Amino acid sequence: MVWILDLDGVVWLLNDVLEGSKEAIEKIRSMGSDVRFVTNNSVLTVSSYLKKFSGFNIEAHEHELFTSSMAAASLVAPGERAYVIGGPGLLEEVSRVATLVTEEEADDRHAGVDVVVVGWDHRFNFSKLTKAMWAVESGARLIATNSDTTYPTPEGLIPGAGSVVASVEAASRTNATFAGKPNKAIADLVSASIDGEAVMVGDRYSTDGLFASTMGIPFFLVESEVSEEIPRDLPQPVMTCRSLYEIVEAYYSQK
Numbered sequence: 001m002v003w004i005l006d007l008d009g010v011v012w013l014l015n016d017v018l019e020g021s022k023e024a025i026e027k028i029r030s031m032g033s034d035v036r037f038v039t040n041n042s043v044l045t046v047s048s049y050l051k052k053f054s055g056f057n058i059e060a061h062e063h064e065l066f067t068s069s070m071a072a073a074s075l076v077a078p079g080e081r082a083y084v085i086g087g088p089g090l091l092e093e094v095s096r097v098a099t100l101v102t103e104e105e106a107d108d109r110h111a112g113v114d115v116v117v118v119g120w121d122h123r124f125n126f127s128k129l130t131k132a133m134w135a136v137e138s139g140a141r142l143i144a145t146n147s148d149t150t151y152p153t154p155e156g157l158i159p160g161a162g163s164v165v166a167s168v169e170a171a172s173r174t175n176a177t178f179a180g181k182p183n184k185a186i187a188d189l190v191s192a193s194i195d196g197e198a199v200m201v202g203d204r205y206s207t208d209g210l211f212a213s214t215m216g217i218p219f220f221l222v223e224s225e226v227s228e229e230i231p232r233d234l235p236q237p238v239m240t241c242r243s244l245y246e247i248v249e250a251y252y253s254q255k
């Protein structure tokens with residue numbers, strides 16, 4: 001059995017670990033089950049994620065981690081020229097396969113960009129928007145990490161990657177191909193690492209719940225401020241709780 005866990009809103013909230021999540025993950029491991037951490041947050045690099053886990057004293061391994069940056073990079077062909085709007089995590093993953101087009105190079109309307117890759121970027125501005133627009137107008141594909149329009153922090157919601165992507169889509173009059181949850185690119189990466197039964201735990205139905213549907217596995221919902229009303233005609237969560245800890249306890253007490 002594999003527990004696929006969303007990170008923001010399930011394991012932690014920005015820089016605060018959520019109560020009981022460490023104990024829940026320990027319980028999963030002690031029951032002989034596996035974990036995968038699957039996040040649409042494209043900002044952090046793999047080593048920053050592992051540092052964050054160890055800062056919370058939570059056991060986590062590189063092969064267990066899947067980000068929307070990895071998923072976006074999986075849609076870039078080796079050797080392509082990529083203009084990236086995003087944080088260190090996205091730059092790292094795309095640079096593993098592609099040649100990064102610099103800000104200066106992208107100032108040229110004809111910079112020969114093959115693909116524009118967009119994620120969450122707190123330095124997003126008009127100049128980057130213009131460069132992305134020109135590249136797409138000149139024929140570059142538009143790939144995005146995720147469509148989450150907001151991002152939960154302890155102080156409330158802030159704009160998410162989806163809000164950045166929406167402005168690039170509007171300016172370039174092109175729809176992006178999304179790589180993160182609930183889409184196929186990240187489902188393919190996670191599926192390839194899993195053998196047998198799995199469940200998905202997340203706090204956002206439109207990403208985590210639909211990702212569970214894409215994967216064909218049950219969905220457990222952790223209620224948070226990003227949890228939306230779930231359309232009645234779509235698959236409902238098997239269980240709804242206030243924390244990962246409650247879900248894991250309830251699951252194993254039923255066994």
Ligand SMILES: [Mg+2]
Pocket residue numbers: 006007008009010202203204
């Ligand atoms: Mg979440």
